[in-house]
Amino acid sequence: MTFDRSQINGWGADLDRSKRPAVPMERQPPRMGNPHWDVPEAQPQTVEVLHSIERPGNTPVFGTACPPSGLSGKIRRAAFRHSEGRLRHWMMLLLADRVNVVEGLFSDARGSKKVHSVAIVGLVGLLAVMWLRRGS
Numbered sequence: 001m002t003f004d005r006s007q008i009n010g011w012g013a014d015l016d017r018s019k020r021p022a023v024p025m026e027r028q029p030p031r032m033g034n035p036h037w038d039v040p041e042a043q044p045q046t047v048e049v050l051h052s053i054e055r056p057g058n059t060p061v062f063g064t065a066c067p068p069s070g071l072s073g074k075i076r077r078a079a080f081r082h083s084e085g086r087l088r089h090w091m092m093l094l095l096a097d098r099v100n101v102v103e104g105l106f107s108d109a110r111g112s113k114k115v116h117s118v119a120i121v122g123l124v125g126l127l128a129v130m131w132l133r134r135g136s
Contacts, residue, residue, distance in 0.1 A: 040060040041060070042058075042060045043060060043061050043062060045058065045062075045064075047064045047067035048067050048068060049062050049063075049064065050076055050077065050080045051080070052080065052083075052084050053080065053082075053083060054084060070099075070100075070103050071099050071103065072096040072099040072103055075093075075095055075096040076092075076096045078092060079092035079093050
């Protein structure tokens with residue numbers, strides 16, 4: 001059974017340009033003419049910034065809030081030695097995120113007495129559960 005699509009009003013991608021819904025695609029207001037600069041001024045780089053091997057350098061603006069450090073930083077550096085088109089690159093970045101969470105937990109526990117007490121209570125509770133299960 002064939003269906004005659006020519007009877008559908010406006011059917012087909014090869015319609016007359018005046019009948020296409022996206023024509024004209026003129027922006028309102030129209031685009032500005034020439035910009036007042038050639039190349040944007042680059043942001044000063046104060047920390048290590050990782051970038052893809054597909055691009056030769058950093059973009060003019062980049063994030064510096066969380067520079068790579070520790071084991072997660074080493075994993076990130078290794079990930080950026082691979083192409084962004086490879087699954088290995090993205091899986092290494094995911095692993096680095098998970099490792100960074102654990103690093104953050106350890107650094108929080110090291111610097112806070114409150115976290116120490118919560119960790120001790122949790123450890124005592126775990127030991128108590130293990131001891132009680134041993135008896136049954």
